[in-house]
Amino acid sequence: MFLVRLLRYLKGYVRFTITGGFIERFLNLCSRGGVPLWDLEHTQEGMISSTTVKHYPGLRGYARRTGVRLRVKERHGFPFLLRRYRKRWGIFVGLLAFFIFLGAMSNFIWQIQVVGNETLTEEEIVAQLEELGVTIGANRHKIDTRWVERNMLLRLEELSWIGVNLTGSTAEIEVKERVMPPEKIDDEKQPTNVIAGESGQIKYMEVYDGKAVVSVGDTVVKGDIIVSGVLEDSKGKTTFKHARAKVMAQVPASLSVEVSLNQTIYEPSGKMPVERKLCLFGLEVPLSLPAKTGEFYNRYESVKNFSVLGRKLPVSLKSIGYEQLEKVEIVYTEDQALAEAQNQLLALEAQSFADATVVTKNPVAFVEQDTLIMKAEYIVEKDIAVVQEILIKE
Amino acid sequence: MARQKENKGQTGEQPRISSALARILEMPETALSDVPTIEISGNTEAVIDGCKGIVEYSEEKIRINTGRLILCITGRNLQLKCMTAQSAVVTGYLLSIGFSV
Known part of the structure; x- marks a missing residue:
């Protein structure tokens, strides 16, 4: 029924009164003449009916033959709307501009x-x-x-x-x-030695393959062979092995940090002017005046995308915040600088000795030219085994 | 005998060739003859297919010519919702539907 109503609206229809004469005969002539009539209503004077704009002029002949009088009561539909606004060029120009804009914009990726x-x-x-x-x-x-x-x-x-x-x-x-292939494991057939990655004293050894050439308690220098992949039997026959081992050794290490007694730091002043921009079809339209940023600032940027029914629109709101910073001169006392240096050293330790255990630690702190220097000597226990390929000439 | 035939013709009960043919071929009678088809939805709407014209139209009574018969619909607030060359839609509060020759 909606479709019928829509078609009637698009074609346009008139609602008219039928008075006097032989109304039933008039209706019969209309139906025989192929004139569609609908919504026929009784009134005190006669009837009210509707028909299409196209068929209405043809009713005059039937009206004359049956003695009825017709009078248009209401006009409905698109043709009348078009006629009403025919002198309003702005609407048509706007519509045309809209469709041209729509057509032009559909050529771009949004x-x-x-x-x-x-x-x-x-x-x-x-x-x-x-x-x-x-x-x-x-x-x-x-x-x-x-x-x-x-x-x-x-x-x-x-x-x-x-x-x-x-x-x-x-x-x-x-x-x-792509389903990436698993990492290639060491080619077990490749002959290798295990050498010392760092200088130190061996505390513990687990030899999985190959022949150990040093023993627990020995001191090795970086590059020394710990486990050999070249084996020689009693008959003088040489075989090559892929030597593997875990070698825990105590190795010396040193770390140092410096803390200046006169420092300049930048603290947030609490002011954060925000600049907003509307990103429309790839263009950035400023919505506010440029923010007064000052000399030092942290810049934060956030983009809010708009979407309708789960579809992202080519429109977004960009907010740029400038956190203003104040330059502050700080003079540390030696105790404060020492505490700061200790904190920095602990952080450095955690970073440097992530895969090692600290056995001993001897920190020394001294002040030199307005700078507190903290140096620490360590003995750490770590795996120093490094697999080295044996190059063999065929 | 002659009077009997005349009476039969007057009441419209004489079977037509098209009706007889439809019965022999076991087809719906509406397929071969011009009898009207009436579709009634509850007591509020009647669609008459095969309408030949309006004989009488008021809010209480609508009489429709269907060719061989006159269809008489009585009720309250009767209205012709739609009317074309072949069909008519009557809406309102239908009370009775009758036929006359």
């Missing part, structure tokens, strides 16, 4: 959707696409999808397949990631 990525992030893929010309605002007719696909496969080795589908203003990027 949305990039990436589907199928698991390990690679959308940002990584989009960044590579941008370098190949697939960006927001790019002309879709100038994009050679095959070329982009080939180059993306060369640029991102994690991809096994990529499909660039341009649907309207949306570039849908379908990707399939």
Whole structure:
């Protein structure tokens, strides 16, 4: 029924009164003449009915023959609307401009959707696409999808397949990631020695393959062979092995940190002017005056994307915050500098000796030219085994 | 005998060739003859297919010519919702539907 109403509206229809004469005969003549009538209503004077604009002029003949009088009561539909606004050129120009704008804008990419990525992030893929010309605002007719696909496969080795589908203003990027082969394990057939990666005293050894040439308690220098992969039997026959071992040794190490007694630091002043920009079709339209940033500041940027029914719109709001910093001169006392140096040293230790155990630690602190220097000598226990390939001339 | 035949013709009960043919061929009678088809939805709407014209039209009574018969619909607030060359849609509160020759 909606469709019928829509068609009637598009064609246009009139509602008219029928008075006097032989109304039933008039209706019969209309039906025989193929004139559609609907919504016939009784009134005190006669009837009210509706028919299409096209058929209404033809009713005059029937009215004359049956003696009824017709009078248009209401006019409905698109043709009348068009007639009412025919002198309002602005509407037509606006409509035309809208369709031209719509047509022109549909030639550009306004949305990039990436589907199928698991390990690679959308940002990584989009960044590579941008370098190949697939960006927001790019002309879709100038994009050679095959070329982009080939180059993306060369640029991102994690991809096994990529499909660039341009649907309207949306570039849908379908990707399939490569299942990367597991890391290659050491070739067990390759003859190797285990050498000392650092100088120190061996405390513990676990030899998995090969022949140990030093023993626990021995001191080794960096580069010394600890486990040999060359074995010689009693008959003088030489065999090569892939030597492997775990060699825990105590090795000396030293760390030092410096803390200046006169320091300049930058503290947030609490003021953070924000600059807002509307990103529209790839253009940035400032919504506020440029922020007064001052001499020192931290810059924070956030982008809020808008979406309708789950579809990302080519409109986003960019907020740039400038956290203003104040320059503050600080003079440390020696105790304060020492505490600071100790904290820094602990942080450095945790970083440097992540895979080692500290056995002894001797820190020394002294002041030299307004700078507190803290030096610490360590003995740490760590695995110093390094596998070295044996080169054999055939 | 002659009077009987005349009476039969007057009441419209004489079977037509098209009806007889439809019965022999086991086809719906409406497929071969011009009898009207009436579709009634509850007591609010009646669609008459095979309408030849309006004989009487008021809010209480609508009489429709269907060719061989006159269809008489009585009720309250009766209205012709739609009317074309072949069909008519009557809406309102239908009370009875009757036929006359």
